[in-house]
Amino acid sequence: SPEDSPLFKSLNGKWKFCWVPKPSLKPSDFWKQEYDDSSWKEIEVPSNWEIQGYGIPIYVNSDYEFTRNPLPPRIPHDNNPTGLYRLKFEVPENWKEFDIFIHFGAVKSAFYLWVNGNKVGYSEDSKTPAEFKITPYLRNGENLIALEVYRWSDGSYLECQDMWRISGIERDVYLYAAPHVRIRDFFARTNLDDDYKNGILDLDVEVLNDISPMRGSGQKTSVFNLFVSILDENGKEIFSGKQKFSIKPQEKKILNFKENIRYVKSWSAETPDLYTLCLELKDEKNCSLEAIVRKIGFRSVEIKNGKLLLNGKAIKLKGVNRHEHDPWKGHVVSQESMIKDIQLMKQFNINAVRTSHYPNDPRWYELCDYYGIYLIDEANIESHGMGYGERSLAKNPDWSPAHLDRIMRMVERDKNHPSVIIWSMGNEAGNGINFENVYKWIKERDKTRPVQYERAELHWNTDIYAPMYAKIEWIEAYARQNPPRPLILCEYSHSMGNSTGNLKDYWDVIEKYDSLQGGFIWDWVDQGFAKKNEKGELFWAFGGDYGPPGTPSDANFCCNGLFAPDRTPHPAVWEVKKVYQPLKIELLNKRRIKITNKYDFTDIEGYTIRWILLKDGKRIATGSLTSPSIKSYDSAEIPLDYPLENMNSESEIFLNVEIIAPHPLFHGLIPKGYVIASEQFLLKKGERTIEKILPSKTSILKVTEDPNEIKITGKDSVIIFGKDEGCIKSYRFKNIELFKEGPLPNFWRAPTDNDFGNMMPLRLKMWREASRKREVRGFKIKKDKGMISVRFDFYLPAVETYHSVEYSIFPDGTILISNNFRPLKPENLPEIPRIGMIMGLAEGFEKIKYYGRGPHENYCDRKSSAFIGIYETTMDEQIIPYVSPQEFGNHTDTRWLSITNKEGYGIKFIGNPVFEFTAVPYTPEDLTLSKRGEKHSIDIPRRNSLYITIDMAQMGVGGDDSWGAKPHPQYLINPQNYSWSFLIKPEKFD
Ligand code: GAL
Numbered sequence: 001s002p003e004d005s006p007l008f009k010s011l012n013g014k015w016k017f018c019w020v021p022k023p024s025l026k027p028s029d030f031w032k033q034e035y036d037d038s039s040w041k042e043i044e045v046p047s048n049w050e051i052q053g054y055g056i057p058i059y060v061n062s063d064y065e066f067t068r069n070p071l072p073p074r075i076p077h078d079n080n081p082t083g084l085y086r087l088k089f090e091v092p093e094n095w096k097e098f099d100i101f102i103h104f105g106a107v108k109s110a111f112y113l114w115v116n117g118n119k120v121g122y123s124e125d126s127k128t129p130a131e132f133k134i135t136p137y138l139r140n141g142e143n144l145i146a147l148e149v150y151r152w153s154d155g156s157y158l159e160c161q162d163m164w165r166i167s168g169i170e171r172d173v174y175l176y177a178a179p180h181v182r183i184r185d186f187f188a189r190t191n192l193d194d195d196y197k198n199g200i201l202d203l204d205v206e207v208l209n210d211i212s213p214m215r216g217s218g219q220k221t222s223v224f225n226l227f228v229s230i231l232d233e234n235g236k237e238i239f240s241g242k243q244k245f246s247i248k249p250q251e252k253k254i255l256n257f258k259e260n261i262r263y264v265k266s267w268s269a270e271t272p273d274l275y276t277l278c279l280e281l282k283d284e285k286n287c288s289l290e291a292i293v294r295k296i297g298f299r300s301v302e303i304k305n306g307k308l309l310l311n312g313k314a315i316k317l318k319g320v321n322r323h324e325h326d327p328w329k330g331h332v333v334s335q336e337s338m339i340k341d342i343q344l345m346k347q348f349n350i351n352a353v354r355t356s357h358y359p360n361d362p363r364w365y366e367l368c369d370y371y372g373i374y375l376i377d378e379a380n381i382e383s384h385g386m387g388y389g390e391r392s393l394a395k396n397p398d399w400s401p402a403h404l405d406r407i408m409r410m411v412e413r414d415k416n417h418p419s420v421i422i423w424s425m426g427n428e429a430g431n432g433i434n435f436e437n438v439y440k441w442i443k444e445r446d447k448t449r450p451v452q453y454e455r456a457e458l459h460w461n462t463d464i465y466a467p468m469y470a471k472i473e474w475i476e477a478y479a480r481q482n483p484p485r486p487l488i489l490c491e492y493s494h495s496m497g498n499s500t501g502n503l504k505d506y507w508d509v510i511e512k513y514d515s516l517q518g519g520f521i522w523d524w525v526d527q528g529f530a531k532k533n534e535k536g537e538l539f540w541a542f543g544g545d546y547g548p549p550g551t552p553s554d555a556n557f558c559c560n561g562l563f564a565p566d567r568t569p570h571p572a573v574w575e576v577k578k579v580y581q582p583l584k585i586e587l588l589n590k591r592r593i594k595i596t597n598k599y600d601f602t603d604i605e606g607y608t609i610r611w612i613l614l615k616d617g618k619r620i621a622t623g624s625l626t627s628p629s630i631k632s633y634d635s636a637e638i639p640l641d642y643p644l645e646n647m648n649s650e651s652e653i654f655l656n657v658e659i660i661a662p663h664p665l666f667h668g669l670i671p672k673g674y675v676i677a678s679e680q681f682l683l684k685k686g687e688r689t690i691e692k693i694l695p696s697k698t699s700i701l702k703v704t705e706d707p708n709e710i711k712i713t714g715k716d717s718v719i720i721f722g723k724d725e726g727c728i729k730s731y732r733f734k735n736i737e738l739f740k741e742g743p744l745p746n747f748w749r750a751p752t753d754n755d756f757g758n759m760m761p762l763r764l765k766m767w768r769e770a771s772r773k774r775e776v777r778g779f780k781i782k783k784d785k786g787m788i789s790v791r792f793d794f795y796l797p798a799v800e801t802y803h804s805v806e807y808s809i810f811p812d813g814t815i816l817i818s819n820n821f822r823p824l825k826p827e828n829l830p831e832i833p834r835i836g837m838i839m840g841l842a843e844g845f846e847k848i849k850y851y852g853r854g855p856h857e858n859y860c861d862r863k864s865s866a867f868i869g870i871y872e873t874t875m876d877e878q879i880i881p882y883v884s885p886q887e888f889g890n891h892t893d894t895r896w897l898s899i900t901n902k903e904g905y906g907i908k909f910i911g912n913p914v915f916e917f918t919a920v921p922y923t924p925e926d927l928t929l930s931k932r933g934e935k936h937s938i939d940i941p942r943r944n945s946l947y948i949t950i951d952m953a954q955m956g957v958g959g960d961d962s963w964g965a966k967p968h969p970q971y972l973i974n975p976q977n978y979s980w981s982f983l984i985k986p987e988k989f990d
């Protein structure tokens with residue numbers, strides 16, 4: 001904790017600030033001490049000035065946000081917002097004998113620095129620190145620093161990342177003091193030996209004698225001692241070393257310490273064991289000059305036989321891409337938010353992060369070392385806007401030093417972190433000579449880590465094949481060739497809106513091949529900003545929500561997260577947790593399960609195994625036991641003595657198994673009792689078919705007809721059909737109206753972000769038409785021994801399809817609704833978004849109970865985590881606020897659904913045998929946008945009653961990408977004849 005050192009002084013806080021739209025408008029002498037800044041405002045440091053109300057936050061994906069005029073390295077003069085900063089401070093009294101440095105953690109995009117009126121320097125690369133030795137410029141008492149920060153600079157050509165383009169001093173600023181002869185840097189290479197048991201320390205400590213040769217005693221060569229020790233977690237010294245050396249003024253020396261350390265506890269994301277490295281510099285008289293303490297971890301990373309090995313094991317990276325994002329602060333992230341992110345990662349079984357697309361706040365790496373997260377550390381290089389062709393900056397040698405500089409600054413800053421296991425040279429910046437050179441440089445500088453770069457594809461300058469959004473067949477075909485390089489998807493499963501489908505299918509393949517070592521979901525959180533509308537309601541703003549018309553924007557394409565901006569989980573992240581779970585549970589016969597330990601380094605022992613038996617969705621028995629010891633990659637068979645007596649009934653029986661943390665894990669981020677892994681098994685199929693539950697036909701029903709209506713009256717029920725509409729106009733039971741709008745065939749779903757990506761609104765628009773326009777071709781009333789049926793025959797011109805709906809009405813008011821769908825030319829039709837019925841319930845019916853997959857939203861290609869059970873919920877809880885309106889709230893494999901009012905009256909839907917449903921106060925039409933990101937969810941008024949869709953099927957959500965990929969074929973609904981039915985009955989009326 002640097003704050004505890006007397007040689008550290010934070011300069012975070014309120015600074016004087018002045019913003020001008022272009023550099024030429026700045027007061028020319030603002031950096032002078034005598035300049036009067038009393039009219040300036042104050043700004044928080046660190047912060048992004050656009051978030052503080054200066055200028056416009058711009059979100060664009062792959063283009064530059066400024067006008068390229070005419071070409072790199074030029075940037076516009078007439079529009080380049082510039083922030084001027086001034087801060088007065090005092091240097092601690094006792095720093096007289098030291099050199100003093102100022103550290104800027106990150107300044108976007110570039111700046112000049114003045115100290116007490118002297119121009120000190122310039123820096124760019126907005127995501128690595130800039131440090132200046134300012135000793136000569138300082139004086140007693142008050143000092144002044146002034147900064148001129150540009151929104152855009154030539155460096156911006158390398159900062160074309162798909163994110164909010166905002167500016168300012170966005171990380172910590174501090175001063176620190178160090179002796180004139182000091183430890184300038186160190187590189188602790190902390191590998192393991194060939195058996196992965198013993199540690200190999202190879203430590204370079206760079207000492208600099210920064211005494212100017214001009215100064216009196218400075219000519220002399222002096223003698224110093226460097227002490228090194230390494231302590232274990234209990235403070236026990238496991239290594240100590242000392243070197244005596246002499247050093248001339250302005251000389252730099254590298255002292256090396258090598259040692260084999262027996263039986264170290266190795267570091268991994270599962271076992272984040274750290275050691276404390278202490279470096280102490282003493283003078284000849286053994287007087288301490290400087291001491292540095294850092295956490296290190298012993299671990300080895302290598303590529304061997306085509307596999308990425310960590311501590312000798314071919315680990316799987318269950319990763320996510322993470323941008324630094326805070327909905328209230330922009331790119332300034334607090335320590336609490338970083339810990340919160342790591343906690344969520346741990347709880348959702350995520351073990352790896354790609355720091356897309358720049359080096360993160362330094363604190364992030366310390367936290368990942370401590371809690372255990374694998375990092376792919378990515379350099380701040382993306383020149384996407386230049387394309388990958390001849391104009392690519394990767395191919396232009398003028399840009400070579402800039403590429404190298406950014407790489408060096410990342411590697412030098414982060415090289416001592418055990419969590420960093422791979423270097424990434426950047427993102428979407430083409431490939432060429434500049435990346436070949438930096439690859440060579442990294443390999444020379446750091447022989448302990450592999451290097452990857454997506455754009456290198458299979459060229460030699462990447463150690464890992466790291467494609468983005470490669471399809472399952474593609475990665476499998478690669479793996480089949482027994483390739484010399486492992487494949488790790490640097491981005492996959494594009495989680496924009498309602499997405500993240502077929503994740504399980506990816507992992508079924510990844511787990512089959514050793515050379516497939518995982519992937520990084522795009523991405524962690526929706527990058528939306530908290531904003532209020534005219535009514536004062538909070539919403540997540542995206543591109544286009546700031547600035548005048550014409551402000552460049554890529555709308556909601558910045559919202560691809562597994563979590564909302566405030567870290568509220570989206571339903572899909574439960575699927576991620578399930579697919580990424582480290583323990584596999586299988587059901588063997590004879591009441592035995594098999595648990596396979598997929599942790600790479602953790603032997604599980606004493607974990608709680610809980611089983612739950614569900615009979616028709618109701619819990620009927622539960623028990624728990626303690627797991628035996630199961631070593632990493634091993635498995636164990638475990639008997640479960642659940643009762644057998646229910647197996648002979650007609651009921652459906654499920655067995656749920658959960659594996660539970662027996663004690664807090666990862667420094668408490670996972671609490672005791674947390675369910676780490678779970679699985680559901682069908683033990684016995686239900687035998688109760690819909691025929692078996694149809695009500696008796698004993699009492700009498702009466703039919704009356706007029707030119708417009710058909711009315712069917714039973715003892716307690718009155719059902720009215722509209723002849724022209726071809727549907728139920730009123731469904732009353734004991735005088736309570738259940739429907740606002742009766743069921744009608746529906747084939748449309750509100751397009752998801754992915755649907756927009758694959759042009760679904762255009763490709764499948766006939767299904768929207770088919771839902772809106774139907775011709776009633778006739779109806780038929782049939783009486784059959786105490787039962788009456790009414791059949792409506794439709795023709796759906798948009799899809800040239802005959803569709804009939806038959807209502808079989810029983811004396812107690814129950815209705816069996818049977819659909820018959822017959823396309824005339826199925827070969828001319830594309831896939832069907834969904835096939836089912838939609839109806840509006842009367843007001844007041846808002847309590848929802850169902851026996852199906854839940855509790856979270858699920859779709860046919862994203863349902864492995866949603867277990868079948870009985871769930872109770874409400875209208876409000878079913879609303880999932882995706883950033884932009886789209887289909888949501890589905891539940892597959894539903895046996896029955898009941899919707900009631902406060903008194904418990906209502907309606908029940910029973911499947912034959914199952915259906916999918918949504919129960920939300922919107923119709924698909926309400927949520928249909930004319931283009932992606934056209935609106936925010938709060939822009940759509942809620943209806944004041946539930947609309948229910950009861951579907952035979954809905955197509956999957958997909959997720960391979962959001963720019964063309966469709967749901968996989970097995971999750972599509974092909975046009976053909978379909979017949980399907982369900983039952984509706986009044987609830988609790990008897
Ligand atoms: C990738 C890119 C990411 C992001 C993503 C789409 O191509 O690396 O930065 O743009 O696509 O959301």
Ligand code: MG
Pocket residue numbers: 061062160161162382384428
């Ligand atoms: Mg890009």
